[in-house]
Amino acid sequence: MAEKPAIRDAIRTQEKILAAAQAEFARRGYDGARVDAIVARAKVSKNLLYHYFRGKEDLYIRILERTYETLRRRQSDVPVNGLDPLSAMIRLCENTFRVFVEEPDVIVMLNTENLYRARHIAKSTIIRSMYDRLSENLREILRAGEEQGVFRKGVDPVELYISISGLGYFYLSNQHTLSMLFNRKLSAPENIEHRQAHLVDMVISYLTRQPEPGDWTPELAR
Amino acid sequence: MAEKPAIRDAIRTQEKILAAAQAEFARRGYDGARVDAIVARAKVSKNLLYHYFRGKEDLYIRILERTYETLRRRQSDVPVNGLDPLSAMIRLCENTFRVFVEEPDVIVMLNTENLYRARHIAKSTIIRSMYDRLSENLREILRAGEEQGVFRKGVDPVELYISISGLGYFYLSNQHTLSMLFNRKLSAPENIEHRQAHLVDMVISYLTRQPEPGDWTPELAR
DNA sequence: TACTAAACTAACCAACTAGTCCAACAAGGA
């Protein structure tokens, strides 16, 4: 119980192990991660890890669940209620991007899970029910915007969410190769800022465009 | 023993090994890939692999170089010359997306390389000089569009390229987790088609928007 | 036919990896 020593505190110790595991998985992916490295990071004995957790995969799934929890929590706590649709959408875009910027571990975890074709998520029933609120939120903003005539009609919320995410996600997840290719340090704060503005600009441009006769429309692409 | 051809053909054998390596790396990532699995896929002895290649990492770098070569080749062979800027841009968007759709290995290779923070690319001087042409191409389309008044002014080509890629890349790279989350099979052909149209729509909306006084602009985001 | 270089293989190894077992110790509450 004594705060200072933090010794012999089962919960805190488990937390330490989980934190170490997250760092390790986020750095090396599932296969690259080493259990020994996790216990070294957590500064506990290997036995203790196996005392509290079933093993590497169990630990991984826990971290994955935490990842989605972080994602959902941070994306859902947008106070969009009361805002006009445009402001709400901008807020939602910025928030989505900010999560990826501030929680970079999330990106590697998602990448890793996709490499495994969402095998672990399929097992975890908790995760799959998480996105309803976000989805509903987005739908509501779109509906209001459409009603007020500021947004175009018939926007697919799922497609839009994927676009909002993708515009930020790709920039960050592939920053190392892209920085090399374009000789521009994408992780620099001013570039991150710039990307955020670009992302919002893109989404708002898309939503506010009212296709006029003669304009290009997706149908012409065929 | 005597198949018809293809026996004792050094070049073809190396090609077989490389193809097997690509399949394996693209399926499991670097750490997940097994040398034994590669030789099994290629149906050669393990030693032959080590006869032609220095080892796992060497093989990986070769595949990575091939990946970028594919990417560059398929992105650069857009015959945009002679097209009006709008058509050229649409063509470029579709092409970029098509590469990711038709060469899914590329995505995993890029993800893997980013997990390693572009360590291998840094070594490979070939790759880094590849993107100049694409960059120049894009710049030219933007310039022409701007001149003709169909595109907005001052678009950053790098930022735009990242957006075009990201809109398609994220959809595909994270298709497994997203499909689960939104209960929609993103890999279904009709959904792929739909996404392509959405991608183009988004990019064109962004480029053709001429901000008017009173409109939202990125500066308002601060 | 004899020879050689290149193509190819089976078997093996040393290092590593996840996970286990067991005996013991340390801290605090009853």
Place this chain on the structure above:
DNA sequence: TCCTTGTTGGACTAGTTGGTTAGTTTAGTA
């Protein structure tokens, strides 16, 4: 003092893994 819980240490195993050694087969050629 005893008991429960948290924790460590070290030795150990069973299975993998990347890589090697020591050798055989085949095709071309002198």
